[in-house]
Amino acid sequence: MTGPRLSTRLRFGAAALLVAVGAAASVAAAPDLPARMVTTWDAAGEPTGTLSKTAGMWLVPGLAAGLLGLFALLPRIDPLRENVAAFRVHYDRFVVVLTAFLVALHLSVLAVNLGYAVDVTTLAVAGGAALFYYLGTLLPHVEPNWFVGIRTPWTLSDDAVWDRTHALGGRLFKLSALIAVVGLFVGEYAVYFLVGPALATAAVTAAYSYVLYARRGDDGSDPDAAGRTAK
Incomplete structure (x- = not known):
């Protein structure tokens, strides 16, 4: 083994x-x-x-x-x-x-x-924050596959779009976790501090993957690659 x-x-x-x-x-x-x-x-x-x-x-x-x-x-x-x-x-x-x-x-x-x-809502928000933070740690490491990650038509069609979208998704899920932690100190309706950022992250990453894919060069190249290399 x-x-x-x-x-x-x-x-x-x-x-x-x-x-x-x-x-x-x-x-x-x-x-x-x-x-x-x-x-x-x-x-x-x-x-x-x-x-x-x-x-x-x-x-x-x-x-x-x-x-x-x-x-x-x-x-x-x-x-x-x-x-x-x-x-x-x-x-x-x-x-x-x-x-x-x-x-x-x-x-x-x-x-x-x-x-x-037991305050189940508070526990759910705290646990959800921990889950989101680890998801933010996971996403930058995810390689293209058919089941795990941010799978939009555009990430699945281009490896560069996949990599950059997952890098952004990782940062946004970590930010979502921090916002959820802030929600724990708000008291009532803390769950919105968990669900809201998660939905926003899903929408932003989907839109970002489309924008990246649409901005590719005619040859399928990443239009920002040269600039990043120069830096």
């Missing part, structure tokens, strides 16, 4: 362990959970929806397990799997971070339904 393969298995094993922790917590809490569990809150932190006990116990662990299986499969079926191998460490770590985020949310929901005073 090669070193990189072992490392990937260890990281996915850690993510699987997190899923198991979430599932075990559901089993342990089951006797004391209400028949209807509160599972959604509005931007002000007020409960807005419930699920049956069974659904509330297993929805997130099931989702996390499914995503883990999907993330394990994608590098194997990607026609550009050799490009994925180039950033596999960052990819694997993102899977662990995302799984930890989902399990933390699940544990907080269980705690609320057991009667503990």
Whole structure:
């Protein structure tokens, strides 16, 4: 077994362990959970929806397990799997971070339904900020592939556009994370400090990739390359 393969298995094993922790917590809490569990809150932190006990116990662990299986499969079926191998460490770590985020949310929901005073909205914003920051760390390392990254028609059609768009996306997601942290000190409606910047980042990077692609030279060259080289 090669070193990189072992490392990937260890990281996915850690993510699987997190899923198991979430599932075990559901089993342990089951006797004391209400028949209807509160599972959604509005931007002000007020409960807005419930699920049956069974659904509330297993929805997130099931989702996390499914995503883990999907993330394990994608590098194997990607026609550009050799490009994925180039950033596999960052990819694997993102899977662990995302799984930890989902399990933390699940544990907080269980705690609320057991009667503990947990601010799920604040925890979601803080966890989302951490997730965005790591996404900002991941994106500059992502090589062209069919499943991971900012995949617009223009990034998928030109490697230079891909690289520059992902460099910008990395910076913007880190900025989004910082804005979300500021939102934690605002109090009510902190979730907007998480969702708003994320939507803006998606829109800006998509538009940026189009502009870069449209500005290519007739031969497909990067019109700014000469200037950057001169500097």
